[in-house]
Amino acid sequence: MECMREKALLVLAFTIILFFPTVWSNIGDNDKVWQERAEEARKEALDAYQDDPIEVMNQFTEHANEDMKNSTSTRRSLKSRRKGDSCLATNPIDRCWRCQKDWAKNRQKLADCVLGFGRKTRGGKGGKYYVVSDSSDEDLLNPKPGTLRHAVIQQGPLWITFARSMVIKLQQELIIQSNKTIDGRGTNVHIAYGAGLTLQFVKNVIIHGLHMHDIQMGTGGIIRDSVDHYGIRTQSDGDAISIFGATNIWIDHLSLSNCHDGLIDAIEGATAITISNCHFTNHNEVMLFGASDSSSKDQVMQITVAFNHFGKGLVQRMPRCRWGFFHVLNNDYRHWLMYAIGGSQHPTIISQGNRFTAPDNAAAKEVTKRDYAPESVWKGWTWRSEGDLLRNGAFFVQSGGPSNHLAMKNLLKAKPGSSVSRLTRFAGALDCYVNQPC
Numbered sequence: 428m429e430c431m432r433e434k435a436l437l438v439l440a441f442t443i444i445l446f447f448p449t450v451w452s453n454i455g456d457n458d459k460v461w462q463e464r465a466e467e468a469r470k471e472a473l474d475a476y477q478d479d480p481i482e483v484m485n486q487f488t489e490h491a492n493e494d495m496k497n498s499t500s501t502r503r504s505l506k507s508r509r510k511g512d513s514c515l516a517t518n519p520i521d522r523c524w525r526c527q528k529d530w531a532k533n534r535q536k537l538a539d540c541v542l543g544f545g546r547k548t549r550g551g552k553g554g555k556y557y558v559v560s561d562s563s564d565e566d567l568l569n570p571k572p573g574t575l576r577h578a579v580i581q582q583g584p585l586w587i588t589f590a591r592s593m594v595i596k597l598q599q600e601l602i603i604q605s606n607k608t609i610d611g612r613g614t615n616v617h618i619a620y621g622a623g624l625t626l627q628f629v630k631n632v633i634i635h636g637l638h639m640h641d642i643q644m645g646t647g648g649i650i651r652d653s654v655d656h657y658g659i660r661t662q663s664d665g666d667a668i669s670i671f672g673a674t675n676i677w678i679d680h681l682s683l684s685n686c687h688d689g690l691i692d693a694i695e696g697a698t699a700i701t702i703s704n705c706h707f708t709n710h711n712e713v714m715l716f717g718a719s720d721s722s723s724k725d726q727v728m729q730i731t732v733a734f735n736h737f738g739k740g741l742v743q744r745m746p747r748c749r750w751g752f753f754h755v756l757n758n759d760y761r762h763w764l765m766y767a768i769g770g771s772q773h774p775t776i777i778s779q780g781n782r783f784t785a786p787d788n789a790a791a792k793e794v795t796k797r798d799y800a801p802e803s804v805w806k807g808w809t810w811r812s813e814g815d816l817l818r819n820g821a822f823f824v825q826s827g828g829p830s831n832h833l834a835m836k837n838l839l840k841a842k843p844g845s846s847v848s849r850l851t852r853f854a855g856a857l858d859c860y861v862n863q864p865c
């Protein structure tokens with residue numbers, strides 16, 4: 428075992444010299460399995476790409492509008508019921524499952540609730556349940572049954588839950604396979620003080636209801652990534668969640684703070700992603716969508732960021748975008764030190780119905796920030812603000828020529844920024860109890 432590790436480290440040393448591009452993907456050797464996964468993932472990404480993003484955005488808005496109508500009548504009819512029964516779900520994603528008393532008997536119902544660019548994500552739906560009962564992470568090569576690492580490397584769809592509340596300190600990055608749901612509802616699970624989650628070249632993963640904080644860099648080493656494969660990994664960045672060339676990903680109701688690198692990064696042609704109902708605090712570079720101005724494969728990137736709460740101690744990148752198409756809908760921006768939404772390399776950013784509260788610093792009132800391009804260039808990028816509520820001197824600098832405006836003319840009006848208090852009221856990991864509406 429020791430000997431194997433030494434040999435692997437030697438291979439690693441040569442690899443760094445010979446194959447710089449693969450080091451970029453944390454993959455140590457010139458590994459054929461990973462190369463196949465990368466190729467497959469590229470096809471999946473092109474497949475998942477939506478030619479008509481406006482249709483996806485409008486579908487979301489239609490749900491929200493219909494939900495608003497329904498919620499008025501639901502609330503009225505609930506008044507007569509026992510107090511403990513009343514349902515507090517305040518947005519269309521939550522309303523799809525939270526009001527059901529038997530949510531814990533019907534956990535996989537969650538998979539029908541996603542909206543936005545990640546709308547086809549079903550995670551581990553249709554699969555067995557796997558109950559994590561052991562918080563340890565000692566053996567990276569042969570993970571112990573009952574641990575989270577053992578759960579996520581399994582083949583086929585799997586719905587992963589937790590036997591009790593726990594703190595999981597990952598020794599190295601947790602490499603998750605396709606068709607998985609990690610579902611923290613009903614328990615208080617913290618992934619903290621160690622490495623983070625990696626979704627590399629996989630598809631169809633839901634991550635729900637976790638606290639993730641104080642994630643550190645991992646030194647790398649030999650890590651099993653599936654039941655039939657392991658390999659050497661270089662160091663991990665210290666992101667809470669790294670979405671690397673992965674497709675159909677839904678991240679919902681996480682509480683995220685204080686990690687070494689990003690809280691959520693989506694890079695290298697990752698697409699069909701929804702990030703919703705999350706609560707972000709105490710962090711510098713919050714979300715990076717596209718890591719490089721030269722990585723044109725990020726043109727397929729389509730991401731929805733909705734119903735999130737951006738809270739205390741945040742600095743920038745909520746998100747910072749390149750190349751792709753980004754729908755930023757009904758989020759509550761309470762704090763930033765530098766800016767909220769930024770980008771380079773002509774990303775399309777549609778900001779709808781957000782509430783932006785600028786900091787008191789007169790130099791940081793602008794919501795937006797463009798990098799590496801003069802105004803003569805960025806004035807052609809489509810960055811639109813519709814129905815946003817701008818407070819404390821916040822201002823959003825729009826761009827995009829008349830033809831871009833034309834394309835947006837079919838965009839439905841979202842709920843206005845004034846409704847985000849309600850829509851984001853339960854952002855972050857929820858306190859859910861079995862046999863009670865959550």
Ligand SMILES: *[C@@H]1O[C@H](CO)[C@@H](O)[C@H](O)[C@H]1NC(C)=O
Pocket residue numbers: 490493494497519522
């Ligand atoms: C709202 O109610 C209508 C009619 O009962 C139903 O068809 C629809 O699915 C509901 N929409 C939501 C978002 O719950």
Ligand SMILES: *[C@@H]1O[C@H](CO)[C@@H](O)[C@H](O)[C@H]1NC(C)=O
Pocket residue numbers: 582583584605606631
């Ligand atoms: C994931 O699930 C889908 C649908 O059931 C299946 O076609 C696909 O092969 C699965 N992928 C993996 C990598 O398990």
